Amino acid sequence: MxxxxxxxxxxxxxxxxxxxxxxxxxxxxxxxxxxxxxxxxxxxxxxxxxxxxxxxxxxxxxxxxxxxxxxxxxxxxxxxxxxxxxxxxxxxxxxxxxxxxxxxxxxxxxxxxxxxxxxxxxxxxxxxxxxxxxxxxxxxxxxxxxxxxxxxxxxxxxxxxxxxxxxxxxxxxxxxxxxxxxxxxxxxxxxxxxxxxxxxxxxxxxxxxxxxxxxxxxxxxxxxxxxxxxxxxxxxxxxxxxxxxxxxxxxxxxxxxxLDADDYMFAPESGLFESFVDVGADVSAGQPLGGLYFLERPDREPTIIEAPSDGIAIAHRGPTLTSQGDILFCLAHDVDPAVLKTFE
Missing domain, CATH: 3.40.630.10 (Zn peptidases)
Structure with missing residues (x-):
C-alpha cells in the first residue's frame, strides 16, 4: 500500500x-x-x-x-x-x-x-x-x-x-x-x-x-x-x-x-422555485409541494411539483434560482416498526 x-x-x-x-x-x-x-x-x-x-x-x-x-x-x-x-x-x-x-x-x-x-x-x-x-x-x-x-x-x-x-x-x-x-x-x-x-x-x-x-x-x-x-x-x-x-x-x-428513488424529486426544467410547504410538514399524495416559474416566459403557467405519495417533507431546494436536475424535495416516510425493533 x-x-x-x-x-x-x-x-x-x-x-x-x-x-x-x-x-x-x-x-x-x-x-x-x-x-x-x-x-x-x-x-x-x-x-x-x-x-x-x-x-x-x-x-x-x-x-x-x-x-x-x-x-x-x-x-x-x-x-x-x-x-x-x-x-x-x-x-x-x-x-x-x-x-x-x-x-x-x-x-x-x-x-x-x-x-x-x-x-x-x-x-x-x-x-x-x-x-x-x-x-x-x-x-x-x-x-x-x-x-x-x-x-x-x-x-x-x-x-x-x-x-x-x-x-x-x-x-x-x-x-x-x-x-x-x-x-x-x-x-x-x-x-x-x-x-x-x-x-x-x-x-x-x-x-x-x-x-x-x-x-x-x-x-x-x-x-x-x-x-x-x-x-x-x-x-x-x-x-x-x-x-x-x-x-x-x-x-x-x-x-x-x-430509501426509494421516487422519494427524491428533481427539477424537470430550469426556473425560479417556490416551495409551498415548510420542511418538517406532513404532506399527502398529489399535494402541490412547489412551483417553477420562468423569468423569460412570465406568460407561462408554473410547473407544479406534486407529492408522489403521503410523507414528510424533510428537505427542499435552498436557492430560488434552480437549474434542470436540481433536487427540489426529499419526501420521507415513517419507518416500519419491525425495523425500529432492530434499533433497541
Whole structure:
C-alpha cells in the first residue's frame, strides 16, 4: 500500500492535549515548497472510546465547524474518558471558499473514498482518513448541513447497515442527538462516501443534516452544539449525564426514511422555485409541494411539483434560482416498526 504523503506532529497514542495540522505537500502559490495545512487537535485521558469529530466535509456547511471549534476550546482534559480527535474543517480549502467542492481540484471529498495517496489533495485526504484515522477510532461523527443547495429540517441521520449490533449502536447514538426527526437515507448521488467507508470498517457512525443555506438561525446552532455534547456523553467519552428528549420535555424522536428513488424529486426544467410547504410538514399524495416559474416566459403557467405519495417533507431546494436536475424535495416516510425493533 502506498504511504500517505501527509505529515503531522500529532502523536495519536499520546495522552493529554495536542494542537497541530495535517500537512499535505501542494504547490498552489509562488513557492514550490508549499503545503495545505488542515488544523487538528486531540484530547486523550484515561480509558474509553476514541471518537473522531469532524465537519467541513463540504465547504459550505458551517454549523458543524463552529460547534467543534467551540467544543475543542472549552473542554477540560479531566472531562474526557478516552480520546477525541477534532478536525473542524477537513476540507478547509472549500470551507474558506464557501464551496461544496474543493477549489483546489474540483473534487467532492464525500465521493472520494477510499482515496488515493498519489491522487489530488482531496483524494489524498480521503486516503489518510481511510488508512490512518479510521483504523484508530471507534466512532466517526461527521457533521453536515444541506449546504447552500438544500435546506433540511435539522436532523441526525444514518444508513441502515446490515450488521445489527452496529446498527443498534448507530441508532442509539443518533437518538442521543435529540433531534425531532431521525432520518434513514439512501445514497442516490454516487459512491465513495465517507460514512460508508467508516461503516464498512464496523465503526459507529453518526451524521447530521443541520439545516442549510446562507443563513443559520440561532436555534440550529443550539441544536448542533447541544446535540453533539449529548452524543459524546452517550458514547461515554465525555463525562456528564445524558439527557433524553423526555428530560427536555419533548416528544419522542420520529424515525423517518427516504430509501426509494421516487422519494427524491428533481427539477424537470430550469426556473425560479417556490416551495409551498415548510420542511418538517406532513404532506399527502398529489399535494402541490412547489412551483417553477420562468423569468423569460412570465406568460407561462408554473410547473407544479406534486407529492408522489403521503410523507414528510424533510428537505427542499435552498436557492430560488434552480437549474434542470436540481433536487427540489426529499419526501420521507415513517419507518416500519419491525425495523425500529432492530434499533433497541
Amino acid at each position: 502506498t504511504q500517505t504523503p501527509i505529515r503531522t506532529k500529532i502523536d495519536f497514542e499520546q495522552p493529554g492535549t495536542q494542537w497541530s495540522t495535517l500537512n499535505i505537500p501542494f504547490s498552489y502559490n509562488l513557492s514550490g515548497w508549499s503545503q495545505l495545512q488542515i488544523p487538528i487537535a486531540t484530547m486523550a485521558n484515561g480509558d474509553g472510546p476514541t471518537v473522531l469529530l469532524m465537519a467541513g466535509n463540504h465547504g459550505d456547511e458551517y454549523p458543524g465547524p463552529i460547534a467543534i471549534m467551540k467544543l475543542m476550546k472549552t473542554l477540560q482534559l479531566e472531562q474526557i474518558s478516552g480520546r477525541i480527535i477534532f478536525i473542524p474543517a477537513i476540507n478547509i480549502p472549500a470551507a474558506k471558499a464557501a464551496t461544496r467542492l474543493s477549489p483546489l481540484d474540483g473534487k467532492n471529498l464525500n465521493r472520494c473514498f477510499p482515496g488515493n495517496a498519489e491522487g489530488t489533495v482531496t483524494e489524498i485526504m480521503a486516503h489518510y482518513l481511510t488508512t490512518e484515522i479510521f483504523p484508530r477510532v471507534d466512532v466517526v461523527i461527521d457533521l453536515h448541513t444541506g449546504g447552500r443547495g438544500v435546506y433540511f429540517y435539522p436532523c441526525a441521520h444514518l444508513h441502515l447497515v446490515d450488521d445489527l449490533e452496529q446498527r443498534r449502536r448507530m441508532a442509539q447514538a443518533t437518538l442521543a442527538y435529540n433531534t425531532d426527526f431521525a432520518f434513514l437515507y439512501a445514497d442516490i448521488a454516487g459512491k465513495g462516501l465517507l460514512p460508508v467507508e467508516a461503516e464498512n470498517m464496523g465503526k459507529t457512525v453518526v451524521t447530521t443534516e443541520m439545516g442549510g443555506g446562507e443563513v443559520t438561525p440561532a436555534s440550529v446552532h443550539r441544536t448542533t452544539q447541544s446535540g453533539l455534547h449529548n452524543v459524546l456523553i452517550h458514547l461515554k467519552v465525555l463525562q456528564g449525564e445524558e439527557q433524553s428528549r423526555a428530560d427536555l420535555g419533548l416528544a419522542p424522536t420520529r424515525w423517518i426514511q427516504a
